[in-house]
Amino acid sequence: MHALLCCVFLLMLHVGHAIELINVRRTTGPAPDRPVEISWGTNETHIEVQLSYPTQGWLAMGLSPEGGMDQSDVLFGYVDDLTNEVIVQDRYLQANLLKMSVNLSLDEQQDWQKIAGSKNGTYTVIRAVRLLKTCDKADHPFRDALQHVIYSLHTKPPTTPTAHITKHTFKYSTNINFVGASSTAEGDRTPDGKSALQLDGAGSKKLQFTIGNVSITGDLDTVYYCAVQKVPTLDKKYHAIATQPLLDKENLPYIHHMLVYSCNDIPKDEPELIKGKFPCSPTDGSTFMMKYCPNLLGAWAMGQADVNPYPKETGQPWGPEMSGKYVLVQLHYNNPERRSFVDNSGMIYHLSDQLRQYDMGTLMTGLLGLDFTMTLPPGQKVFTVQGQCVNNCTELFPKEGITIFSSVIHMHTRGLSGVVRHFRGSKELPLIDANLKYDFNLQATRPVMPFRKFLPGDRIVVECNFTTENDIQPVFGGEGSMEEMCLAFLNYYPKSALKVCGTRFRVPDYLALMSQPRPNQSAFRPKLTPEMANILMSGTSDLMPARRLMVKHLQPQAQKYFSSRTWSEADVKPLQDFFTKGANYLGICNVQGILTPIPNDNPPVFEPMGCKRHRYMRIRAL
The missing domain is CATH 2.60.120.230 (Jelly Rolls)
Structure with a gap:
């Protein structure tokens, strides 16, 4: 009881003393033009968080102990359609993937306290404060370390504050250090919206490789497609300091993962090179990929952030020797609905001529x-x-x-x-x-x-x-x-x-x-x-x-x-x-x-x- 009263007292001390939101993570949303934004700031005892999601329904952010949904400590909120009341709740998520069951229950001890909230025709915003470390066994502390973060939303709000929470319509994950000075990471932004990674500027260059408007006919549940493209002329050595998936928003539910390879010399009469794009898989009998393009340059899978930087010590080397060489993009489509669509997804490489200490490999x-x-x-x-x-x-x-x-x-x-x-x-x-x-x-x-x-x-x-x-x-x-x-x-x-x-x-x-x-x-x-x-x-x-x-x-x-x-x-x-x-x-x-x-x-x-x-x-x- 003494510990609980102590926690309540500390939280009361915070009320009326807003924390400046000096960190912003802008990351993947349900569409490329509708990102999710998580802003936060801390002091010695508290963290203040603002969630801005592209939805008219509920929104949530969870601290995950191991990267999955189960046992996540969740900040949950929405704006009531009838009363315009801002609802902020402290919830706990239990997931059993074998039984396909998820329970997002209310905590007995409500540690997140509402600061503000609103919504317009596109976005819903909630802002709340909590102790960095609460006295609640159902909560996870905010630490000076990278932590697994899951965020999700639904297009509609709950009917009442105690109603059963229906399954999300969008879910993604990232890693954030909410407390330390090293919190800047992939997708982080300064409060004015500029990338904290400084991807653009003098000496920077972008390379983009896509699958090339491939037609998925819906004949199979699982399809692998490859496309071969030339590397443009590079006048000097660069380091890729980050990769960024380029995803067709309508096809996002069907894109399972993407791999990008650099190729060795390919004979000009090679049929697959002439075609430019072709069905491929690790075991379909096609030797093209491993025969000519064995060097992995990058990978993306569903669940990754929308910008993936490399540590400041290292970058991926791109130089004049790669000019005119070929890059192979492989997309894996998981299409159990047998849907037909055209896709042009791919990968962007952010290059800088400010070379880092080491070349990186995968x-x-x-x-x-x-x-x-x-x-x-x-x-x-x-x-x-x-x-x-x-x-x-x-x-x-x-x-x-x-x-x-x-x-x-x-x-x-x-x-x-x-x-x-x-x-x-x-x-x-x-x-x-x-x-x-x-x-x-x-x-x-x-x-x-x-x-x-x-x-x-x-x-x-x-x-x-x-x-x-x-x-x-x-x-x-x-x-x-x-x-x-x-x-x-x-x-x-x-x-x-x-x-x-x-x-x-x-x-x-x-x-x-x-x-x-x-x-x-x-x-x-x-x-x-x-x-x-x-x-x-x-x-x-x-x-x-x-x-x-x-x-x-x-x-x-x-x-x-x-x-x-x-x-x-x-x-x-x-x-x-x-x-x-x-x-x-x-x-x-x-x-x-x-x-x-x-x-x-x-x-x-x-x-x-x-x-x-x-x-x-x-x-x-x-």
């Missing part, structure tokens, strides 16, 4: 085998898969090592949680990244704080936890949103020649496991053509292009076999061990487009973390 790591050798059994509450960047590959990093500054873990709709683990020899170091409440619709790049030093010979393990409780058929790895992936993209400096570092499970080892007899089950014994049998006998089944032929031949048989079998605990455990113990995989290093296999890895002995939160916290605190 490493793609994790599980590279997007096929039936990644099998998730149905009916599993939690099933774990790992992909590794083996130490033989990381020996290629500079002797002083690299510095990792941000990360994004990528799974699809069955993803529960994921971590990027860091090993030096047999010793496990603190986690590089941990997304403990994975949300397919909130896949924002997450800062690695503090920046992580990664030395040659260190190892990365990307561990992904999935649920298949609602599935009656096994789920395979693949590029479709209803298939699964386990990848991480790490941004770092200084730039290295190593572009991709991962593993794929060996086809012979997988077949040996699945062909073992089970009680009351027939073993998986696929029919092999003479060509397939020769590939297996030669030991080349995991090297391209032989592996692609093996997958094309075996995957339909695997799908037919697994759809007819039952999965007991005795069946699941050997498969779980196969994916998380031993070395049943082939390491892959991609250096400047040249793939080098690492056949005989010797990993340290470690247990999968699974979904046990205390294990994550233990490693994070080391």
Whole structure:
């Protein structure tokens, strides 16, 4: 009781003493011409926040403990249509993605206090104040650190202050330091509306690469499209200091992610180059992307901010040697409604001739085998898969090592949680990244704080936890949103020649496991053509292009076999061990487009973390 009275007294002290809103974050809204704006200011004890959202309904901002919706501490408000009363509420969000349930309940202790509010024909604005650290266990403190922020809105207000809150019509996420002097980050603005990043000015330049008005016909749920464009003439070296997605507003619900690659020399008679844009995917048999364009330049996925800056120490290099070279833009469209539309989305690179200390690079790591050798059994509450960047590959990093500054873990709709683990020899170091409440619709790049030093010979393990409780058929790895992936993209400096570092499970080892007899089950014994049998006998089944032929031949048989079998605990455990113990995989290093296999890895002995939160916290605190 004494603590509660103390909190109330401190809040009363603030009333009548407005805090200047000296920080502004302008970020993605439901349309490019209607951004969301979050303004704030702090003193020693309090924070004052103003939300300005393009809606006539309710608006909300939540502090998320792990980046997902669940357990978010929410500032909620609206302006009543009948009375024009400004309603400000303190709420707590509980989300169960497995049951597709969300409950945005009122806190027993209302810590947000109304300052002002209004709305016009386009925007609703509310302003409120709260203690930085309240006495309420349902609240999260505002800290001097980057915090996960989720914001959402609905086009209509609640019917009453205590009515059930209907699902948002728009939701996005970002990261903000509300307290520290280092709060300026992507999308931040000064109070006069100018970008705090200084993207424009003397010596600045913008490069824009788009998909080129591609027609999505609505024939498939999942579509990948690529477009190849030339880099304009660059007279000197520049650093890209930020990227910005260029998204067609009408198509935003269907754009799942975007990747941008730089290309090596492409023959002028290459059919895909002549066409300019073409269907593509990681596993559709097209070798164009990895053959000619293996160098990742940038990535965006739904849930990321609308401007993504790099740390002040580093920039992405663009120079005269890239003039006339080609850039490939790949868009992944998730279109379950089978809608037909034309899209011209892409990426903007903000360049500066004020070069920074280091060139930056991006490493793609994790599980590279997007096929039936990644099998998730149905009916599993939690099933774990790992992909590794083996130490033989990381020996290629500079002797002083690299510095990792941000990360994004990528799974699809069955993803529960994921971590990027860091090993030096047999010793496990603190986690590089941990997304403990994975949300397919909130896949924002997450800062690695503090920046992580990664030395040659260190190892990365990307561990992904999935649920298949609602599935009656096994789920395979693949590029479709209803298939699964386990990848991480790490941004770092200084730039290295190593572009991709991962593993794929060996086809012979997988077949040996699945062909073992089970009680009351027939073993998986696929029919092999003479060509397939020769590939297996030669030991080349995991090297391209032989592996692609093996997958094309075996995957339909695997799908037919697994759809007819039952999965007991005795069946699941050997498969779980196969994916998380031993070395049943082939390491892959991609250096400047040249793939080098690492056949005989010797990993340290470690247990999968699974979904046990205390294990994550233990490693994070080391």
